[in-house]
Amino acid sequence: MSENPTSTAPPPQPTGDGAARPEEPTSSGPKTSSVGLHGITESARYSVAEMGPRRSLHALLAMNQVDGFDCPSCAWADPSPEHRKTAEFCENGAKAVAWEATRKRVGPEFFAAHPIAELRRRDGHWLEAQGRLTEPLHLAPGATHYAPISWKAAFALTAERLRALPDPDRAVFYTSGRTSNEAAFLYQLLARRLGTNNLPDCSNMCHESSGAALAETIGVGKGVVTLADLTDHADLIIIVGQNPGTCHPRMLTALEQAKRRGARIIAANPLPEAGFGRFHNPQSARGLAGPGTQLTDRYLPVRINGDLALFAGLNRALLDREDAHPGTVLDHDFIRRYCDGFEACATAWRALDWQRIETMSGLSRRQIEEVAADAARAGSTVVCWAMGLTQHRNAVATIREIVDFLLLRGNIGRPGAGPAPIRGHSNVQGDRTMGIWEKMPDAFLDRLRDEFGFDPPRDHGLDTVDSIRAMRDGRIDVFFALGGNFVAATPDTGVTEAAMANCALTVHVATKLNRSHLCHGREALLLPCLGRTERDQQAGGEQFVTVEDTMAMVHASRGRLLPGSPHLLSEVAIIAGLGYELFGDDLGWRTMRDDYAVIRRHIEHVVPGFHAFEQRARQPGGFMLPRGPHDSRTFHTATGKARFTVNPPTAVEVPAGHLLLTTVRSHDQFNTTVYGPDDRYRGIKGGRRVVLLNQEDLHDHRLHEGDLVDLVSVHPDGERRAPGFRAVRYPVPRGCAAAYYPETNVLVPLDSTAETSNTPASKSIVIRLESSSAPAPEGAAASEGDLQADHRAPAPTARQ
Numbered sequence: 001m002s003e004n005p006t007s008t009a010p011p012p013q014p015t016g017d018g019a020a021r022p023e024e025p026t027s028s029g030p031k032t033s034s035v036g037l038h039g040i041t042e043s044a045r046y047s048v049a050e051m052g053p054r055r056s057l058h059a060l061l062a063m064n065q066v067d068g069f070d071c072p073s074c075a076w077a078d079p080s081p082e083h084r085k086t087a088e089f090c091e092n093g094a095k096a097v098a099w100e101a102t103r104k105r106v107g108p109e110f111f112a113a114h115p116i117a118e119l120r121r122r123d124g125h126w127l128e129a130q131g132r133l134t135e136p137l138h139l140a141p142g143a144t145h146y147a148p149i150s151w152k153a154a155f156a157l158t159a160e161r162l163r164a165l166p167d168p169d170r171a172v173f174y175t176s177g178r179t180s181n182e183a184a185f186l187y188q189l190l191a192r193r194l195g196t197n198n199l200p201d202c203s204n205m206c207h208e209s210s211g212a213a214l215a216e217t218i219g220v221g222k223g224v225v226t227l228a229d230l231t232d233h234a235d236l237i238i239i240v241g242q243n244p245g246t247c248h249p250r251m252l253t254a255l256e257q258a259k260r261r262g263a264r265i266i267a268a269n270p271l272p273e274a275g276f277g278r279f280h281n282p283q284s285a286r287g288l289a290g291p292g293t294q295l296t297d298r299y300l301p302v303r304i305n306g307d308l309a310l311f312a313g314l315n316r317a318l319l320d321r322e323d324a325h326p327g328t329v330l331d332h333d334f335i336r337r338y339c340d341g342f343e344a345c346a347t348a349w350r351a352l353d354w355q356r357i358e359t360m361s362g363l364s365r366r367q368i369e370e371v372a373a374d375a376a377r378a379g380s381t382v383v384c385w386a387m388g389l390t391q392h393r394n395a396v397a398t399i400r401e402i403v404d405f406l407l408l409r410g411n412i413g414r415p416g417a418g419p420a421p422i423r424g425h426s427n428v429q430g431d432r433t434m435g436i437w438e439k440m441p442d443a444f445l446d447r448l449r450d451e452f453g454f455d456p457p458r459d460h461g462l463d464t465v466d467s468i469r470a471m472r473d474g475r476i477d478v479f480f481a482l483g484g485n486f487v488a489a490t491p492d493t494g495v496t497e498a499a500m501a502n503c504a505l506t507v508h509v510a511t512k513l514n515r516s517h518l519c520h521g522r523e524a525l526l527l528p529c530l531g532r533t534e535r536d537q538q539a540g541g542e543q544f545v546t547v548e549d550t551m552a553m554v555h556a557s558r559g560r561l562l563p564g565s566p567h568l569l570s571e572v573a574i575i576a577g578l579g580y581e582l583f584g585d586d587l588g589w590r591t592m593r594d595d596y597a598v599i600r601r602h603i604e605h606v607v608p609g610f611h612a613f614e615q616r617a618r619q620p621g622g623f624m625l626p627r628g629p630h631d632s633r634t635f636h637t638a639t640g641k642a643r644f645t646v647n648p649p650t651a652v653e654v655p656a657g658h659l660l661l662t663t664v665r666s667h668d669q670f671n672t673t674v675y676g677p678d679d680r681y682r683g684i685k686g687g688r689r690v691v692l693l694n695q696e697d698l699h700d701h702r703l704h705e706g707d708l709v710d711l712v713s714v715h716p717d718g719e720r721r722a723p724g725f726r727a728v729r730y731p732v733p734r735g736c737a738a739a740y741y742p743e744t745n746v747l748v749p750l751d752s753t754a755e756t757s758n759t760p761a762s763k764s765i766v767i768r769l770e771s772s773s774a775p776a777p778e779g780a781a782a783s784e785g786d787l788q789a790d791h792r793a794p795a796p797t798a799r800q
């Protein structure tokens with residue numbers, strides 16, 4: 001394998017989860033418009049630099065097309081086949097494809113030249129920028145370098161370690177949201193055949209709170225809105241805790257369609273994001289050369305963690321309007337026929353104290369009542385949200401309160417209405433549908449048993465946070481990750497990295513090198529797989545896989561590029577290979593590897609909603625999964641009705657002199673992957689170690705823009721420190737702050753999680769600022785060396 005000629009070069013300008021040299025980022029303030037010509041030139045510049053012009057054209061024109069591959073980045077829904085454009089992707093989708101389909105390679109020579117200890121000092125951007133992995137690699141116990149290993153030996157080694165476990169629950173099988181339906185189904189089958197439900201996934205860290213709240217209140221743990229509901233029907237769209245311009249950019253096109261049809265759009269978010277402003281649609285002359293479209297009609301600068309209070313206030317205001325004009329605001333017929341629990345909620349809302357609502361939300365009563373007036377006028381309302389809502393201690397209660405808001409006016413089960421949690425990774429929703437969950441219901445496990453003739457384990461397994469705890473405490477021997485960058489995605493970085501080192505064997509299936517591969521167990525395997533963009537040739541012919549988008553559309557994805565190396569295997573082939581090594585051909589592992597249609601037949605028998613799967617997967621655009629609340633106002637809850645729930649408003653208490661920090665992603669970033677050092681939409685250039693602060697907070701802390709500060713998080717178990725952040729003046733609400741993930745994961749205590757969902761509370765971290773003389777830390781030490789948990793110094797308690 002030829003090594004990337006740039007792979008031994010010194011790291012570029014520091015980016016990612018560490019800094020090779022002190023950063024000097026500059027700030028020009030948030031932008032008020034998005035995309036336009038700049039979006040096109042950035043996409044082209046990035047694609048050509050990574051892939052070259054021909055490969056760029058070939059890849060990008062196949063992306064999100066009916067006979068092409070699904071974007072490996074976010075989970076935004078594709079338009080119906082007849083409405084797709086020739087270029088059906090956004091700037092960040094182009095970056096994701098270029099990142100995967102790059103011409104750069106890291107082969108065995110690279111690993112021979114770079115010991116693990118040296119690679120650990122590199123930042124995350126540099127590691128991934130070296131290129132695609134080309135061959136399976138093994139890190140022997142005590143070795144300093146990864147070295148090549150054959151696939152046969154890698155399967156044998158993994159199987160031997162798994163077979164030797166005294167208890168299958170001493171293994172953990174983690175999944176990232178890029179995994180296809182077919183690979184995910186096979187993966188959960190492998191884990192359960194082994195005898196464990198330890199199937200943590202990235203969903204545990206993002207929309208678990210949405211799933212918990214929606215399953216309880218409307219009986220399905222996912223959104224119940226279609227793309228057409230947004231574009232063609234909704235009168236009012238409320239976007240909460242979501243940054244569509246960066247995290248789901250093609251949503252802007254859908255919002256523009258809604259806007260031009262006359263819908264009202266309201267955004268509630270602590271940061272005024274560019275995507276809320278004027279959208280310059282690159283597919284239209286009006287967008288490119290004209291004024292573009294102003295997307296939002298109202299922007300509410302809600303305080304961090306103030307969303308529960310906001311929606312409680314909205315519900316109170318709707319009730320007040322109904323009391324003033326009976327029969328004109330609430331949908332009494334819907335509430336009577338389809339819901340329960342309304343009276344208890346009405347009593348609680350009437351008792352709310354507006355002053356507390358204002359303090360907690362950071363919004364005035366008048367601002368909230370104006371939104372209630374918009375909602376009362378709207379025939380149909382959609383509420384969209386993302387991780388700005390889900391990663392708080394009170395996240396589940398907040399989402400339940402949003403469901404209350406929708407139920408009050410019958411906004412579920414009719415066109416243009418409903419809850420819409422917007423998923424962040426391309427098949428994170430599908431993976432859960434396929435059974436990647438530590439607590440799948442018995443009905444699913446029964447069908448799995450009937451289909452395959454073995455009894456799956458029934459005890460619930462470990463989610464992500466509990467897996468880290470178990471690894472930390474020496475209760476896990478084998479950690480297997482199907483994609484992702486576990487140590488960069490998870491909280492309490494130092495604890496997580498130490499937990500990984502506690503395992504006997506860590507195995508990562510990956511396309512590129514990342515930090516998780518360097519925070520290994522006593523022995524490690526790095527198994528390179530095909531990317532979404534690449535052709536998947538098996539004994540049964542060329543294969544396609546399927547994915548489920550955020551609107552529950554399931555469709556095919558066919559790679560179009562030649563594999564990055566002849567030694568790559570598909571994720572399906574890797575799992576099936578390991579299954580065969582472990583169990584022989586008891587479940588037909590080889591047949592499933594050779595022909596993915598066989599897997600789809602099993603899925604059809606086990607997973608509800610997948611009848612005639614093969615046939616419907618092959619039809620252009622795929623098919624939509626049934627969702628009772630959307631299709632027929634059927635609610636599979638404990639009472640068979642949609643459930644109003646009482647959610648007393650809470651907000652994180654911030655001691656005097658402290659701030660509430662939210663983690664955010666930059667525009668040059670997708671999840672843990674950092675494409676570059678800039679955040680164009682927020683006007684930040686040349687570095688990521690910045691903390692965004694309100695002007696008055698800067699003044700109160702006697703700081704000036706550009707001053708270097710340490711961020712110190714306070715938690716009952718001690719303090720955590722992230723040193724060397726530049727203060728940037730920014731329009732965040734008073735008392736709030738924002739800084740980039742994953743650099744600030746170090747500040748999130750493992751035990752700080754959402755109630756019920758156990759999702760890390762990464763969006764509301766109590767911090768204080770300390771002036772720092774230290775330059776930004778060297779290399780990847782940003783995640784390891786930054787951790788200075790001081791358990792001798794108990795911190796002020798952040799109470800709910």
Ligand code: SF4
Nearest residue numbers: 071073074090093250
């Ligand atoms: S909106 Fe999401 S799915 Fe669509 S191209 Fe952009 S990153 Fe990919």
